[in-house]
Amino acid sequence: MITLHHCVSARSFRPLWMLEELGVPYELKMLPFPPRAKARPFLEINPLGTVPAFEDGGVRMTESAAICEYLAARFSPGNLSVNVDEPDYGPYLNFLYFGEATLTFPQTLILRYARFEPPERRQPQVVEDYTKWFLARLRTLERRLSTEDYLCARRFTAADVSVGYALLLASHLALTDRFPPAIARYWSNLQQRAGYRRAMDAQHAAALAQGVPTTAAADTR
Numbered sequence: 001m002i003t004l005h006h007c008v009s010a011r012s013f014r015p016l017w018m019l020e021e022l023g024v025p026y027e028l029k030m031l032p033f034p035p036r037a038k039a040r041p042f043l044e045i046n047p048l049g050t051v052p053a054f055e056d057g058g059v060r061m062t063e064s065a066a067i068c069e070y071l072a073a074r075f076s077p078g079n080l081s082v083n084v085d086e087p088d089y090g091p092y093l094n095f096l097y098f099g100e101a102t103l104t105f106p107q108t109l110i111l112r113y114a115r116f117e118p119p120e121r122r123q124p125q126v127v128e129d130y131t132k133w134f135l136a137r138l139r140t141l142e143r144r145l146s147t148e149d150y151l152c153a154r155r156f157t158a159a160d161v162s163v164g165y166a167l168l169l170a171s172h173l174a175l176t177d178r179f180p181p182a183i184a185r186y187w188s189n190l191q192q193r194a195g196y197r198r199a200m201d202a203q204h205a206a207a208l209a210q211g212v213p214t215t216a217a218a219d220t221r
């Protein structure tokens with residue numbers, strides 16, 4: 001049985017969304033945020049204290065985009081994954097990593113210096129600069145999505161989950177009004193997917209059942 005350690009709407013939402021798209025059974029273990037401070041025993045599972053932490057038999061993984069790639073290749077080759085012999089294999093890998101390295105990274109700086117640090121350590125200049133950085137990095141997506149419904153291979157894949165999570169995080173940072181038109185349409189379509197909605201419902205129900213806050217840490221002010 002797969003186990004996913006998760007905080008509400010954290011990057012561990014990527015593998016949760018994948019699991020729901022795939023219909024693969026899993027156990028969802030909810031943690032308060034940040035686990036490093038509020039769930040110390042979790043450090044035995046992931047010494048960094050970050051989520052996701054993913055277990056599949058003897059396999060242990062802690063990188064959300066890599067877990068998406070693993071799940072797609074293992075449970076949905078040629079559907080949620082793009083095969084090596086398909087023309088969009090390269091773009092598939094590129095967007096999988098683009099979602100985390102290029103689109104989520106700047107948002108973590110915004111979060112930290114706008115919301116997580118105590119008021120005296122907040123840095124409005126960092127927030128402004130990395131907001132501009134993030135919005136500028138959307139250009140690649142906008143070009144692609146103005147002619148395509150999905151990022152690659154003309155179908156929904158793990159790359160859409162990776163990038164879709166970055167757009168979810170942007171919604172918590174109130175940046176969606178600044179999305180260009182093709183990204184706004186794409187984001188709206190992703191949220192209507194049954195797999196996305198099931199993942200949202202699953203984290204809410206598990207948070208209630210396991211006694212952790214049902215709200216995203218990103219909403220903290």
Ligand SMILES: N[C@@H](CCC(=O)N[C@@H](CS)C(=O)NCC(=O)O)C(=O)O
Binds near residue numbers: 012
């Ligand atoms: N690159 C990793 C980043 C994991 C990560 O930093 N997760 C955040 C949640 S979005 C976390 O657990 N933060 C808690 C902390 O830094 O203590 C991934 O994509 O999974």
